[in-house]
Amino acid sequence: MPQPTPTPRAARPRTLTTESGAPVSDNQNAATAGAGGPLLLQDQHLLEKLARFNRERIPERVVHARGSGAYGYFEVTDDVTAYTSAHFLGAVGRRTETFARFSTVADNLGGPDAARDPRGFALKFYTEEGNYDLVGNNTPVFFIKDPLKFPDFIHSQKRDPFTGKQEPDNVWDFWAHSPEATHQVTWLMGDRGIPASYRHMNGYGSHTYQWTNAEGEAFYVKYHFKTNQGIRSLSSEQGAELAGTDPNSHQTDLLQSIERGVYPSWTLHVQVMPADEADGYRFNPFDVTKVWPHEDYPLRRVGRLVLDRNPDNVFAEVEQSAFSPNNFVPGVGPSPDKMLQGRLFAYADAHRYRLGVNHTQLPVNAPKATTARNYGRDGLMAANAQGRHAKNYEPNSYDGPAESGSPLSAPRPLSGWTGTHEAPQHTKDDDFFQAGELYRLMSEEERGRLVANIAGGLSQVARDDVIERNLDHFRAADPEYGARVEEAVRELREG
Numbered sequence: 001m002p003q004p005t006p007t008p009r010a011a012r013p014r015t016l017t018t019e020s021g022a023p024v025s026d027n028q029n030a031a032t033a034g035a036g037g038p039l040l041l042q043d044q045h046l047l048e049k050l051a052r053f054n055r056e057r058i059p060e061r062v063v064h065a066r067g068s069g070a071y072g073y074f075e076v077t078d079d080v081t082a083y084t085s086a087h088f089l090g091a092v093g094r095r096t097e098t099f100a101r102f103s104t105v106a107d108n109l110g111g112p113d114a115a116r117d118p119r120g121f122a123l124k125f126y127t128e129e130g131n132y133d134l135v136g137n138n139t140p141v142f143f144i145k146d147p148l149k150f151p152d153f154i155h156s157q158k159r160d161p162f163t164g165k166q167e168p169d170n171v172w173d174f175w176a177h178s179p180e181a182t183h184q185v186t187w188l189m190g191d192r193g194i195p196a197s198y199r200h201m202n203g204y205g206s207h208t209y210q211w212t213n214a215e216g217e218a219f220y221v222k223y224h225f226k227t228n229q230g231i232r233s234l235s236s237e238q239g240a241e242l243a244g245t246d247p248n249s250h251q252t253d254l255l256q257s258i259e260r261g262v263y264p265s266w267t268l269h270v271q272v273m274p275a276d277e278a279d280g281y282r283f284n285p286f287d288v289t290k291v292w293p294h295e296d297y298p299l300r301r302v303g304r305l306v307l308d309r310n311p312d313n314v315f316a317e318v319e320q321s322a323f324s325p326n327n328f329v330p331g332v333g334p335s336p337d338k339m340l341q342g343r344l345f346a347y348a349d350a351h352r353y354r355l356g357v358n359h360t361q362l363p364v365n366a367p368k369a370t371t372a373r374n375y376g377r378d379g380l381m382a383a384n385a386q387g388r389h390a391k392n393y394e395p396n397s398y399d400g401p402a403e404s405g406s407p408l409s410a411p412r413p414l415s416g417w418t419g420t421h422e423a424p425q426h427t428k429d430d431d432f433f434q435a436g437e438l439y440r441l442m443s444e445e446e447r448g449r450l451v452a453n454i455a456g457g458l459s460q461v462a463r464d465d466v467i468e469r470n471l472d473h474f475r476a477a478d479p480e481y482g483a484r485v486e487e488a489v490r491e492l493r494e495g
């Protein structure tokens with residue numbers, strides 16, 4: 001990318017200043033007591049520069065640390081007002097400014113983009129009714145279905161506390177004890193497991209969400225963002241090479257594509273289930289390890305997402321962006337999916353730790369098409385007093401903002417006893433059926449690559465019982481699948 005030509009020093013129009021705006025006389029030589037003497041404590045510019053530098057990093061995201069972001073818009077192309085009253089989806093042609101952040105999951109900040117790993121697909125729609133965050137992945141399903149297992153799952157995929165590196169033993173040990181992961185493992189080890197770039201992958205809400213229309217009728221929906229660039233993926237060998245030669249390959253691709261004016265876009269489709277069909281559906285519709293086959297609930301087109309502007313500053317706008325699955329707008333809400341419910345807590349809590357209680361006032365996170373009006377004030381870095389004389393309590397006699405009285409989502413009935421429960425089983429629910437269906441959909445070549453990718457990781461596992469448990473899962477999905485993985489693992493271990 002062309003770099004701007006440096007302006008000669010003498011011709012620079014503006015004087016460098018300290019952070020409080022005073023002119024800096026020398027930015028090359030720190031002040032000393034005499035030409036060869038020690039530094040002077042009165043050199044404010046030096047102290048400020050060194051102290052700021054020490055504070056330039058904030059805690060990285062505990063997952064999805066490495067990512068890239070861009071702005072754009074979402075435009076409605078098809079009428080979905082029968083299903084949702086959400087204003088931003090309420091008229092064909094309506095455009096809503098959007099910010100997207102894509103990410104890898106398991107590695108720390110600085111990890112390679114071309115890893116075999118799910119990709120985050122997080123969207124912030126700056127709607128007139130507040131910001132709506134849809135925080136999904138490039139995979140329609142997930143590894144686990146209960147939020148209680150999430151910290152253990154992530155610990156097993158990230159660096160080991162003793163060796164300080166990712167360990168196949170931990171990765172596969174967790175999966176050995178989590179048969180519900182078989183579907184997502186099959187997906188991840190298959191051809192789409194290493195996207196060629198963020199532009200060449202689909203995005204999914206993964207969870208089921210609830211839409212409510214203007215009449216108060218409830219529907220359950222799944223979001224599918226289909227890439228208009230076409231799906232492109234890397235083989236394990238291509239991924240390994242690119243990870244070494246260009247660890248920032250996805251960042252480079254997204255940045256350069258948008259700078260060149262080649263704007264990536266995705267077409268949003270939804271699957272819509274009338275809420276009353278949920279209980280009787282053959283799969284538990286609130287189990288994020290399962291898809292809804294399209295023959296049951298076809299895709300309906302909604303609109304398109306276009307990304308056309310790079311952020312000016314990666315730290316301010318990408319590192320400090322904060323998405324929370326419980327940022328809903330009227331007409332869109334959560335389903336009872338337990339994983340999703342766990343996430344409704346986890347993200348905003350993470351942001352308060354990572355960015356502080358006033359992270360919603362940062363430009364990338366603040367509403368753009370409306371304003372936040374509430375009684376939250378103060379806290380670290382508070383910058384939005386919400387007007388002169390604005391009261392910080394409610395109810396009040398000063399025309400402060402008051403509740404709307406309209407629920408965001410239609411209420412749904414509940415029954416049962418409190419306590420810890422396994423997810424309800426529907427008629428076709430088990431941990432393996434859909435994994436087997438995915439395997440059976442693959443061509444012979446795809447199956448071969450899937451088996452080779454799994455065997456490449458599983459053969460590195462030290463314990464035979466961990467390998468055996470994993471083989472049991474693949475056998476349960478499809479006997480041929482299990483037999484082929486077993487043979488490939490044996491060959492690698494014996495060879």
Ligand code: HEM
Nearest residue numbers: 061062064101120121122136137142147150206342346350
């Ligand atoms: C109970 C399960 C889960 C928990 C507790 C959880 C928790 C978290 C946390 C704490 C972060 C870091 C947030 C930050 O510091 O900004 C995060 C990031 C993220 N998670 Fe999850 N997660 C869960 C499941 C999922 C699932 C199922 C998906 C996809 C369907 C997902 C997609 C993402 C994405 C895309 C990001 C990065 C957002 C960004 O770009 O800033 N997570 N998750």
